[in-house]
Amino acid sequence: MPSHIMLSYQWDDQALVKKIYNRLKDDGLPVWMDIEGGVTGNINDAMAAGVEEAVVICPFMTMAYQASRSCKKELNYADTREVIIVPVMVEKNWEASEWLGLITAGLLWVDFRNAENDEENFEMCIRSLEEEIMFNAGHLLAVEEPPREEVDEPEPSKRCPKRKPGRGFRHALSDLYIHDSGEQIIHAASDSRNTVELSETPGDHCYWEEIKGNGCKYYRNVVTNRYLGFDQSRNQVHTEASPSVSEEWLLLVDQTDQSHQRAVIIKNKHSGRFLAVQNGHLIGLTAYNEGCKWFLV
Structure with a gap:
């Protein structure tokens, strides 16, 4: 059965996506990224398995992502399998078009265009992404409760995303x-x-x-x-x-x-x-x- 959130990205955005991967994982969400043990053996087989086991796929949309043959194959395969798509916009002053615009048309994307300006912006973007994932697929994901620590104030990153009724x-x-x-x-x-x-x-x-x-x-x-x-x-x-x-x-x-x-x-x-x-x-x-x-x- 599908079980994870797949992060689909073009190589230039790896640092940002890795940071997002770590936060989603810290918050108890089952997340998959190719460089985190997701790819072993044949790369096409590994990426296909990543899609096939995905409840949600998050494409990190940029001009380079749209121009990437590998990214196109990933997202087209996910769309064919009716995987839930939660787009993430990374590039400023740009709109998806061609095959990417067609697949993501009508979908509500999460804005990460200014996420790296400061940590407060990044935290708000992460919360938005988690809320959109939970809204669309919270009933399909196994979210782990972060371990409780004996401290006066819990760390803001150690929280368990909850699904809202609507x-x-x-x-x-x-x-x-x-x-x-x-x-x-x-x-x-x-x-x-x-x-x-x-x-x-x-x-x-x-x-x-x-x-x-x-x-x-x-x-x-x-x-x-x-x-x-x-x-x-x-x-x-x-x-x-x-x-x-x-x-x-x-x-x-x-x-x-x-x-x-x-x-x-x-x-x-x-x-x-x-x-x-x-x-x-x-x-x-x-x-x-x-x-x-x-x-x-």
Whole structure:
């Protein structure tokens, strides 16, 4: 049975990937890297085994990675085997294209472009990577509890990543969370809509299960089992008992953000509106501004 997280990289990034490997391993995650005993004997056989035993593969995306024949073979093989892909962006001012852009299209990548500027940035990037791995595959991985040490303060690296019930969204400017209130809306076209509110504190009603659709994602509240939607005619966010075109969303990395807090943009696919907060209310905007920025929590 697949059992590990495979780190797929081009040789130029080996030092960074080795540092990440060590941190993931210290935090109890089962991680695989070619230079850490992963390759013995025939290199093609070893790399194939690495993919075949992977629950998750993390491609460290750069121009050199995209140009590498070996990296292309690895990730294509992983994609063919339907291994979960958690991309890591390393190169600044560049976007994946060609075969790499095709494979990673629509996937939420983790930003390591400024990870090596200082240790605080690196720690935030590691936390983001672990959270994305656990979100996608926490139920498939055997995570070891780090050994406890008799010290007053535990080392920050000795922690056990936990899987959250779903995605939580905290607004970057207001610090408010998207919350399914469960209160019904009276609506002529539908008797099944509920209001969606903003909450000052996180809670179970603020977590949303991500479900893949056809070129989109649906977000179902983990408590109410209702789907997040948007009514363009009323410029109003709601939940429904079953998904339709108004419940189709795109989740994109906010590339303008430099905070390393996992900033994202939530865009309604059907209307093209960006989910935003304005004057304390959820609305859809036709153009992006800072009010459209959300942090994954």
